[in-house]
Amino acid sequence: MASRLEAAVETLIRVFHRYSAREGARRTLSRAELRELLRTELGGFLRWDAGAVERILRELDEDGDGELDFQEYVALVAALTVACNAFFWEQA
Amino acid sequence: MASRLEAAVETLIRVFHRYSAREGARRTLSRAELRELLRTELGGFLRWDAGAVERILRELDEDGDGELDFQEYVALVAALTVACNAFFWEQA
Secondary structure (H helix, E strand, O other): OOOHHHHHHHHHHHHHHHHHOOOOOOOEEOHHHHHHHHHHHOOOOOOOOOOHHHHHHHHHOOOOOOOEEHHHHHHHHHHHHHHHHHHHHOOO | OOOHHHHHHHHHHHHHHHHHOOOOOOOEEOHHHHHHHHHHHOOOOOOOOOOHHHHHHHHHOOOOOOOEEHHHHHHHHHHHHHHHHHHHHOOO
């Protein structure tokens, strides 16, 4: 049976593929797919504003294709995880 | 209510702190804490051998203090997530 950490890693993977497969290239997040993922999956962590998608793409779209591939998505989740840890836990 | 992705991020954070607080500095993983985390939480993903802890520390212990801080731990989980995605999903 998978541990909590392994189940969490699996969730990170499944969520990416649930959105990346919706339109266009199946293994990258288009702007629309990224917008939907941010709103639906990260609405509690991120203060949503219209510029969020462009800011994230500017920061993380390393290969400049205007999409987020899996590695770029993991960099987003990693940065969020570090920020959440600093916000929630470091104050404890 | 937290989404699946947010709950997974929270799990990544909670698992780190559950082990880092066991001995020594509360916000870093000592060798013993890292060994315990790898065995208990990542036994399904990682082929365990005695050299695993040293290899991971060599690769990820950026500040060379012989411990894994939260950011270094997230880099480990991110690398594992990318490897798992490549292994499980890219073959689909």
